[in-house]
Amino acid sequence: MKERAAGLLSLAGLAGAYLIFRYPLLFIHGMKEWPLDLFIVGTAVIFLSGIVFKRTILPVLTAAGYIFGFFAGYCFQFDYDRDGNSMWIIWSGIYLAAVFAGCAAEFLIEKRKTGRRERNGSV
Numbered sequence: 001m002k003e004r005a006a007g008l009l010s011l012a013g014l015a016g017a018y019l020i021f022r023y024p025l026l027f028i029h030g031m032k033e034w035p036l037d038l039f040i041v042g043t044a045v046i047f048l049s050g051i052v053f054k055r056t057i058l059p060v061l062t063a064a065g066y067i068f069g070f071f072a073g074y075c076f077q078f079d080y081d082r083d084g085n086s087m088w089i090i091w092s093g094i095y096l097a098a099v100f101a102g103c104a105a106e107f108l109i110e111k112r113k114t115g116r117r118e119r120n121g122s123v
Contacts, residue, residue, distance in 0.1 A: 007050020010059035014042050017067050028074060034088050038095055042066050045099055049106070057109070058102035065098025 018039040026032070042062050050059030073091035080086055 003054040004051050006056040007046055007054070007059045010050055010063040011043065011046045013063040014039065014046060014066055017063070017070070021070055029070075029087055031088060034091075038066060038069075038092065042095075042099075049102075055106050057105045058099070061098045061102035061105070065095040065102075069094035069098070 018035060021029070022032075022035045022039075029035075042065075045062045046059040049055040049062075069091040072094050073087040073089075076090055077085055077087035
């Protein structure tokens with residue numbers, strides 16, 4: 001249970017952020033489906049990485065990317081035509097960048113652990 005704590009806490013944080021962004025803050029962004037789409041992707045990533053494979057960095061960065069992406073999208077949004085707004089693009093870009101950064105960090109940590117085991121002759 002202890003090794004899955006990062007995944008469970010990240011999943012709880014992501015669910016809480018989704019519920020806050022989707023319902024009470026709907027008047028800010030006006031998107032009904034996009035927060036759910038991002039939530040589903042994040043839930044899959046956190047479930048697989050944090051609960052199944054017991055990783056710590058990727059689930060935390062996934063939940064944090066959802067939250068920080070929303071606020072950055074809100075702060076830096078602009079209208080690019082009569083009906084278009086860039087908030088969803090900024091939110092998605094930061095969210096995906098956080099997920100990819102978490103994947104890269106997990107890969108580098110695993111590579112470093114493997115390199116240490118090989119140097120010590122314990123492989």
